[in-house]
Amino acid sequence: GDSVTQMEGPVTLSEEAFLTINCTYTATGYPSLFWYVQYPGEGLQLLLKATKADDKGSNKGFEATYRKETTSFHLEKGSVQVSDSAVYFCALAASNAGKSTFGDGTTLTVKP
Amino acid sequence: KAGVTQTPRYLIKTRGQQVTLSCSPISGHRSVSWYQQTPGQGLQFLFEYFSETQRNKGNFPGRFSGRQFSNSRSEMNVSTLELGDSALYLCASSLDIREAFFGQGTRLTVV
Numbered sequence: 001g002d003s004v005t006q007m008e009g010p011v012t013l014s015e016e017a018f019l020t021i022n023c024t025y026t027a028t029g030y031p032s033l034f035w036y037v038q039y040p041g042e043g044l045q046l047l048l049k050a051t052k053a054d055d056k057g058s059n060k061g062f063e064a065t066y067r068k069e070t071t072s073f074h075l076e077k078g079s080v081q082v083s084d085s086a087v088y089f090c091a092l093a094a095s096n097a098g099k100s101t102f103g104d105g106t107t108l109t110v111k112p
Numbered sequence: 113k114a115g116v117t118q119t120p121r122y123l124i125k126t127r128g129q130q131v132t133l134s135c136s137p138i139s140g141h142r143s144v145s146w147y148q149q150t151p152g153q154g155l156q157f158l159f160e161y162f163s164e165t166q167r168n169k170g171n172f173p174g175r176f177s178g179r180q181f182s183n184s185r186s187e188m189n190v191s192t193l194e195l196g197d198s199a200l201y202l203c204a205s206s207l208d209i210r211e212a213f214f215g216q217g218t219r220l221t222v223v
Contacts, residue, residue, distance in 0.1 A: 034211070043116075043202055043214035089155065093212070099145055099168045100204075100212055102155040 002027045006090050006103030013080055013110050021075040021106045023064075023090035031092040033057075033066050033073040034100070038087045047075075047088070080110045114139065116205050116215035124221045130191040133218045137184050137205030143167075144186040145212060146178060149200040158201075161186055190220075198222045 007022035025033065032051045036044040048057030053068035062077045073090060090103040117136040125131050137144050145168075146158040157170040161180035178188040184205075190197055198221050204212035 032211070036214075041216075043118075043216045044204075044212075046211065046213065049211060099157045099160050099170075101157070102147075104154045 002031070002092060002094055002101040004090050004092055004101055004103035006106050008104075008106070010107040010109060013108070015082055015110055015112050016079045017110075019075070019077040019080045019084075019108070021088055021090075021108070023073045023075065023103060025071050025073065025090075025092050027071075027092055027094055027101075029094055031094045033064070034091045034093070035062070035064055035073070035075050036089040036091060036102075038089065038105070040086075044089060080108070082110045082112055084108060085110045116203055116213055118201075118203050118215035118218050120218060121216065122219045122221075124223060125193050126223055127193055127195060129193050130189060131193060131220060132187050132189050133201055133203075133220070135186045135188075135203030135205075135215060137186070137203075138207075138213055141205035141207050141213070142184055143206040144180055144184065145204045145206070146186070146188050147202045147204065148172075149202055149217070150198075155202070158188065193222045195222050 003026045005024050034049045035047040037047045038044050048059040050057040050066035056065045064075045087105045087107050089105045091100045093100045119134045143162045145160040148156045160168040164180045175191045180186045200217045202217045204214045
């Protein structure tokens with residue numbers, strides 16, 4: 001079945017540091033890929049998405065590129081802020097399924 | 113445009129009781145999915161409804177059930193609650209099958 005593997009956390013960075021959170025997936029067909037963010041006590045918010053190979057999703061300084069050859073969708077940000085502290089989830093949705101498959105989540109803490 | 117609304121936000125129930133959680137999707141969204149989030153198991157898919165029909169189901173026991181009404185609102189029910197059912201239950205609605213919009217969740221505590 002479909003699966004998503006995320007880089008294990010937690011990740012602690014200083015403000016303005018470069019962020020990479022690795023994500024690889026296994027799926028049949030051509031899934032759409034997503035990054036969601038969850039702040040304490042909240043549900044998940046869609047951060048960015050990509051629906052086909054080589055697409056780059058971007059939002060709020062975060063970027064991720066859909067790499068079919070390496071089945072990866074790594075999340076990057078050039079300069080993190082304290083307000084980016086949250087849990088980040090990589091997810092996929094297969095074209096013929098009404099559900100998303102999520103990674104385990106990576107907790108990011110950014111220190112001033 | 114209003115987001116996904118889940119009620120109640122918090123619930124405390126006793127073992128053996130049953131509970132019903134409610135989810136109102138974004139207007140126009142016909143797909144509603146439910147997820148259980150726990151520290152140990154992460155986010156696990158429960159089931160998905162589309163136009164009042166269960167279209168997908170995860171690997172949960174029959175104590176977990178759901179339904180969707182003609183206005184797309186959905187409820188999930190858990191009967192004979194166990195301590196291990198304590199979790200954040202998240203509902204998500206979708207216009208198409210790929211992009212999910214989540215509610216804030218219902219925090220269920222079973223004592």
